[in-house]
Amino acid sequence: xxxxxxxxxxxxxxxxxxxxxxxxxxxxxxxxxxxxxxxxxxxxxxxxxxxxxxxxxxxxxxxxxxxxxxxxxxxxxxxxxxxxxxxxxxxxx
Numbered sequence: 001x002x003x004x005x006x007x008x009x010x011x012x013x014x015x016x017x018x019x020x021x022x023x024x025x026x027x028x029x030x031x032x033x034x035x036x037x038x039x040x041x042x043x044x045x046x047x048x049x050x051x052x053x054x055x056x057x058x059x060x061x062x063x064x065x066x067x068x069x070x071x072x073x074x075x076x077x078x079x080x081x082x083x084x085x086x087x088x089x090x091x092x093x
Contacts, residue, residue, distance in 0.1 A: 007034045 005024045011017075017035075021028045054065040058076035065071065 007031060011035060 005020075007020055007024065010020050010023070015023070017028050017031050020026075020031050024031070026034070051064045051066055053062050054071065055062055056073040056076055057071045059073065061073055063073040
């Protein structure tokens, strides 16, 4: 993967864009992007558009929330019981 290689270092050593592309497995446009001065120093994890990191209201662990309506993490949402749930309909994990 490209995270193992020092792309700017390879370029300074005299490698061409095509050679760097073949070595890293990236496209030539991706190599150009990584070599640009405003390229990010670290690659951020992919996030869906409109998601925000929030703390779960139940356990307090951070999770990616899709909006203000989403305040429980997946684990707490699966084990939570509403006021009208009967013991036969509640799932505990």
